[in-house]
Amino acid sequence: MAEGWTRFLKGDIIEVYSAGVEIHGLNLDAVAVMAESGVDISLHQSKHINAFVLADLDAVITVCGHAHETCPYFPPTCDVIHAGFDDAPKMAAKLAEQGADREAQLDCFRRVRDDIRKFVEKLPENLKRLGEQSDG
Secondary structure, X not given: OHHHHHHHHHOOOOOOOOOXXXXXXXXXXXXXXXXXXXXXXXXXXXXXXXXXXXOOOOEEEEOOHXXXXXXXXXXXXXXXXXXXXXXHHHHHHHHHHOOOOHHHHHHHHHHHHXXXXXXXXXXXXXHHHHHHHHHO
């Protein structure tokens, strides 16, 4: 969702790549809720972060705790910044176990989608602020 929003809202000023520390494939619920907002991520692909270790990146933004804790080493010229968001698939799965209906599960994705949009709307300014917080 972060890649989709960044391409949609900031594609003219930010070149964005999306990757994870594990490859899970495209989440169809994420695709559905992004489509509700007019953003098509149906052709996005799950990529592993190792594919970008040698890339010339200005910043790596981790969006979940697991990625933040296990993100591989990047050159010192690359800022690694954490902007945590709730894990929508985990939240939806927990609700499903409790018997919640499909709409309640999708609402987890909608909330995270909207949180990510708010973050992306403030890029690249957010990067400086978050970088300063992680420095000290």
